[in-house]
Amino acid sequence: MADCYQRIEKFQVLQIALEEQGLELTPDGRYVRWASNNLNHPRNWNKLRKAYDIGLIIFLEFYTTAINASGATAAKDALHEFDIDLTFAVFLFVSTYCLAQAIGNVVFPPYSEAFGRKRLYVISAALFSGFSIMIAAVPSMGAMAAGRVLTGLASAVPTVIVTGSIEDMFNARDRIWLVFAYMVVANCAVALGPVMSGYITAQLGWRWVFYISGIVTGFAAVLLLGIRESRPSLLLTWEVDKLRQVTGDMSLQELNPDTTPKIRDFVREGLLRPVRLFFTEPIVCACSLMSGWSVALLYLFTESLPTIYESMGFGQQESNLPFIAMGLGFIPSIVVRLMDQRVAAQRHRDGLPLLPENKLVGITLGAPFLAIGLWWFAWMVPPAVQEIHWFTTLIPLFFIGFAIYEFGTVLSGYLADSYHSYAASAFAAMSLARSFLSALFPLIAPKMFSALGSNVALSILASGALAFCPVPFVFRYYGQRLRERSKFAQYSLQTSDVEKVDLSGGHHKDRLAQFEDPDEGLSDEERAKIDRALLWKLDLRLVPWLSLLYLISFLDRTNIGNAKLVHLERDLNMSDSQYNAALTIFFVSYSVFEPLTNVLLKRLRPSIFIPIIMVLWGVCMMCMGFVHNWSGLMAVRWFLGLTEAGLFPGVGYFLSCWYKRSEFGVRMAIFFSAAALAGSFGGLLAAAIALMDGKGGKQGWAWIFILEGLVTIVIGVLSFWMVYDFPDEATFLSDDDRKRVLRRLASDQQASAEHENFKMAYFWNSLKDWKTYTGMIIYMGADGCLYAFSLFVPTIINELGYADIHAQLLSVPPYAAAAIITVAIGFIADRTRQRGICNMLVSLLGITGFAMLLGAKSAGARYAGTFLGAMGIYPAIANTISWTSNNVEGVYKRGVTLGFVIGWGNLNGIVSSNIYRGEDKPDFYPGHGTVLAYLVLFQFGGSLLQYILLRRENTKRRRGDRDSWTEGLDESDVQLLGDKKPDFIYTL
Known part of the structure; x- marks a missing residue:
């Protein structure tokens, strides 16, 4: 009888402790999980806290990406100082950065899932700041190249983990706009990076691009100390540790898909997970290749676009301004996000779950716009076309910019919605493809454009873009089946049970x-x-x-x-x-x-x-x-x-x-x-x-x-x-x-x-x-x-x-x-x-x-x-x-x-x-x-x-x-x- 009373008392103590900490037991009583109203869960944080954390992280991604996109402009100025040709200069300033970022894309996401996100943000920003100043200060080409490798490695953190942070803090309906805002910022950074570096280089020299970068990211590292850890599984582990101390019950286990692995298991499973996802998950592979191709196209343009506009009479500084037309491509994307929001609201009213396949309108439009924009631009520029006003060529660039925004936004959102527990790893696989292709495209651009001419080279790119047009329809009809067969793709987006409103009056x-x-x-x-x-x-x-x-x-x-x-x-x-x-x-x-x-x-x-x-x-x-x-x-x-x-x-x-x-x-x-x-x-x-x-x-x-x-x-x-x-x-x-x-x-x-x-x-x-x-x-x-x-x-x-x-x-x-x-x-x-x-x-x-x-x-x-x-x-x-x-x-x-x-x-x-x-x-x-x-x-x-x-x-x-x-x-x-x-x- 005494044992019975003890068990009852122990259970009552546990229930009180669970209620105080905003936790609950699973229906079978085996695990502890978050209660829906727990204010410590990142999705229940107040709006100001979320805005500060996400805003600062996205700013860090914007600036590091802009510095990456500045590489081609800086390379053209630095090649005279180091007495190297353009291809090698582009390799040192752009390709090394992208390849190092690819390595970081594999290493950091699993680490953030197992050990948390905040420390990675702070450390990476501080390292990026220090190595940027090193690039600017050292006279040695080898040290400069090492600095670009290390900054590329550090830049992988905001690039790949930001999607995981968004998934931590926001549900599927809210992510429609957050992922869009993130992609707008990232693509604007690629578009504005060459413009910014062009003017800084012209006025102060290429080294000041990196001096300014070090100052800005150093300040960001200090501000990042004020963000909170957002990985729900890690926070739940901390909460259950407290619960064990309060109740004295060391047998309590958290419902956590991310148990802290041993080092050997971490290396075997965690580091290789993005690669495994890329080669075993058709959705991850397709999204990675499409997104990688579109982002790499931007980096190819950072090298080739200024040359095209210089042939049309632009000066060296002004030749980067057409990137602004691509940056403005986010404007029609706002309408597409309204469409996504309407679909989400309608399914919410109908009491239906919001499936990842319900948000593919953007890529359905973006794929043909990319192909059309590239074909159009290909035959509106010299040498095949002469005496066409430069403004006419901005329209296809605007189309291309819109398509790139949609590729980034929709594909990132699709992965986040499909692989929510492994969103960062899935996004790492995507970023891996983006980094490798972004390193490759600027290297082949000079030779391809000089050997074939701008018109034929751009036509080849347009032909490649045509292959993406049927992919959205494949996702729409077969995506759910692929997710159901995957052990990584888990679907747990939040929907509320709502009463359907009947506006029909029965008539x-x-x-x-x-x-x-x-x-x-x-x-x-x-x-x-x-x-x-x-x-x-x-x-x-x-x-x-x-x-x-x-x-x-x-x-x-x-x-x-x-x-x-x-x-x-x-x-x-x-x-x-x-x-x-x-x-x-x-x-x-x-x-x-x-x-x-x-x-x-x-x-x-x-x-x-x-x-x-x-x-x-x-x-x-x-x-x-x-x-x-x-x-x-x-x-x-x-x-x-x-x-x-x-x-x-x-x-x-x-x-x-x-x-x-x-x-x-x-x-x-x-x-x-x-x-x-x-x-x-x-x-x-x-x-x-x-x-x-x-x-x-x-x-x-x-x-x-x-x-x-x-x-x-x-x-x-x-x-x-x-x-x-x-x-x-x-x-x-x-x-x-x-x-x-x-x-x-x-x-x-x-x-x-x-x-x-x-x-x-x-x-x-x-x-x-x-x-x-x-x-x-x-x-x-x-x-x-x-x-x-x-x-x-x-x-x-x-x-x-x-x-x-x-x-x-x-x-x-x-x-x-x-x-x-x-x-x-x-x-x-x-x-x-x-x-x-x-x-x-x-x-x-x-x-x-x-x-x-x-x-x-x-x-x-x-x-x-x-x-x-x-x-x-x-x-x-x-x-x-x-x-x-x-x-x-x-x-x-x-x-x-x-x-x-x-x-x-x-x-x-x-x-x-x-x-x-x-x-x-x-x-x-x-x-x-x-x-x-x-x-x-x-x-x-x-x-x-x-x-x-x-x-x-x-x-x-x-x-x-x-x-x-x-x-x-x-x-x-x-x-x-x-x-x-x-x-x-x-x-x-």
């Missing part, structure tokens, strides 16, 4: 029940597989052909700008004002008839309406090739506007009846990117057709109209078989697929594909809806810019001093860039559901571009302005149509609203076609100023205003302030409310 569930479920009884995984296959089928059947139709449409309405360059005005004896009137008349008929076309589309069916109008406008286009005077041209242009009026609003409405609101934007963006491709393709085509001048007694401009009109007629006839009807009537769908499409739309609170009889009430409801008018203002701002740009860009480029054919060809790259950005913004807006923010961000590019056209004097800078102008205008059109469609519900109301919005926007083509006047050549100040005003209206008068109003309305609906709208209504009456239903949440 859309009732409508969903109206459709038979062909997949009843299947698992969620099987349903998802069927849904992906269905979506792919819809994409292949609908989007490519409709995009081709819009390419033809935009080509036909804007080719008059290309015809002008091959003497249309001269041959028809037109003045500048008469030419502008010919442009204007198109928009009069186009805008007047647009609001009515969607009603006709619904009545006649898309498979009949769209092919008929195509054939008719193809006939009008051919007739333009046979006119002999201005009056004839005016008449044909009026009918061209009438016949083309139904395509754009019709297809926008048609696609919205097939896809969910979260899927519509990227499809609309792909469709509208055809307009940008038309501008690109149109310039090439017009340049080729114009060579037929004199054939058959027709001028070159006449052949442009005749041949392009003939192509339109042929495609229009084919469209009778290639354009399909609405989901409930589409012939290419099986009965089960038809039901699946209708159920998908019903689950998204849409009824736009269902049968509905036209009533004038829908017309008046659209007129009374404030969103119709804000949409008209937004689209007015976007469309006014679009037509001004597309109609006059060949003329603008021609007035920059380029010949007619060259002006046609130089109009191609801005349109190509616009097409890429349009699709990317569509993808981002679909994922984030933040269409308003996307509108406001892209318009900043357009504002910057037209400000350059207004203010810049050199032809190159103004040509660069056309790039930014195109990239700011074209994405806004598709995104605005998607935004409008997302927020209007009901078959006819959506069609009427889109007609009003698009019609009013196109009416501004009347203004756009008259703002670039002949008397304003060559600066076109009134034209550029008007477009700039349109962009400001788009930004503030439309997008920002609608965003604020929609956000306020969503808040009221979530609070239940609009629930009274459905009182006393039966289910059919509730459905007629459309987007006025209290449970309809607007897309922001």
Whole structure:
């Protein structure tokens, strides 16, 4: 009995001690672990403590990385002092540092996991400071090289352990921004290091780069004494040691994956763990190679980029400034982080775990951007390309910078989320690859670029980047299986058990029940597989052909700008004002008839309406090739506007009846990117057709109209078989697929594909809806810019001093860039559901571009302005149509609203076609100023205003302030409310 009382008393003492220390026993009672509310656990520290510790660690990483990136610049200055060639100098200053860092990447992470992180940070910063001063002070080349090796070894600590520290202190949702901030800082350091060292070297000499480094890192070492140890397993060991002392029970064991090893075991297991992870874990291997390649590319650029820009006339100091463009690549990454945050919040609300594969959007975008940026840059620089303004080359560098940020952020986060207990070791394997490749690339750069030339060398790098494009999809579909098979990959991210909030009010569930479920009884995984296959089928059947139709449409309405360059005005004896009137008349008929076309589309069916109008406008286009005077041209242009009026609003409405609101934007963006491709393709085509001048007694401009009109007629006839009807009537769908499409739309609170009889009430409801008018203002701002740009860009480029054919060809790259950005913004807006923010961000590019056209004097800078102008205008059109469609519900109301919005926007083509006047050549100040005003209206008068109003309305609906709208209504009456239903949440 006494023993029993003793055991009870001992247990009570243990429970009291556990509660006081914020610990608890595991359910089996064998181990001691952290309690969820323990304030000593790093994830429960206060925000100020976390900010100080992480901020200081990331600063240390920034500065040591910047000094590493300074090596190539210092090497070019030091080679004369040591009488060595450039390759050997780069090896001493860059490669030795990176190789030593690679060794540190293997040694330090396991040590930090077993013995703690703080002491490593303090010691490494102090050593880095001392050896930096040694490099600066010693005259011997051997001692200097030894100093670079030792500083490289010390720099491995912040480089590889910072991710482990972030994982210690923050959960998965918080890490989205922390890992991003860390990668922004690290990549900015690589970008700014050459700039910083270039100016220090020019003013004070290369040794002062390292004197200053020693002073800064020495001060950081002192501040690091104030951080706390953050390794949870080590802290738990300390807590259990205290518990043993308090309770007298020496048998207590902590739940700790990191037992302190013996030296032999530490060497065998700990030091080799990163290498083991690299060769046995496919995820670690793939992430390491991709991240290593992208970072090594930066180091290759530190050696080769200044040489390229010196060949373009830059001085030695200024040749490092283009790195800033790469550094600014973090700006679009902010939008991607918002997407990640939205996904995390949604899964949190749904009570679902946040899987590592849920945060791969950035790398999915970054991989193609890296390849595109490298290809673009490869053929925008000497020797193949001459007399291109340097500003134009910064755009692909910006793309490359964005991709490198995404590679670093997403891959680091993916490893941290997949290998949380061994995050530092997994990241060490990544850093090992980064260090070896970073040591290698700068060595091969001089010989590769001198032997092959910059254009071919960069093209080889671009080809290598293409191999990364499929990797994100492999991770998405097979990543979870790979993690489940791994003994290192442990998944324990924090999620809260939350009650799901039902905003539906039951109405859309009732409508969903109206459709038979062909997949009843299947698992969620099987349903998802069927849904992906269905979506792919819809994409292949609908989007490519409709995009081709819009390419033809935009080509036909804007080719008059290309015809002008091959003497249309001269041959028809037109003045500048008469030419502008010919442009204007198109928009009069186009805008007047647009609001009515969607009603006709619904009545006649898309498979009949769209092919008929195509054939008719193809006939009008051919007739333009046979006119002999201005009056004839005016008449044909009026009918061209009438016949083309139904395509754009019709297809926008048609696609919205097939896809969910979260899927519509990227499809609309792909469709509208055809307009940008038309501008690109149109310039090439017009340049080729114009060579037929004199054939058959027709001028070159006449052949442009005749041949392009003939192509339109042929495609229009084919469209009778290639354009399909609405989901409930589409012939290419099986009965089960038809039901699946209708159920998908019903689950998204849409009824736009269902049968509905036209009533004038829908017309008046659209007129009374404030969103119709804000949409008209937004689209007015976007469309006014679009037509001004597309109609006059060949003329603008021609007035920059380029010949007619060259002006046609130089109009191609801005349109190509616009097409890429349009699709990317569509993808981002679909994922984030933040269409308003996307509108406001892209318009900043357009504002910057037209400000350059207004203010810049050199032809190159103004040509660069056309790039930014195109990239700011074209994405806004598709995104605005998607935004409008997302927020209007009901078959006819959506069609009427889109007609009003698009019609009013196109009416501004009347203004756009008259703002670039002949008397304003060559600066076109009134034209550029008007477009700039349109962009400001788009930004503030439309997008920002609608965003604020929609956000306020969503808040009221979530609070239940609009629930009274459905009182006393039966289910059919509730459905007629459309987007006025209290449970309809607007897309922001």
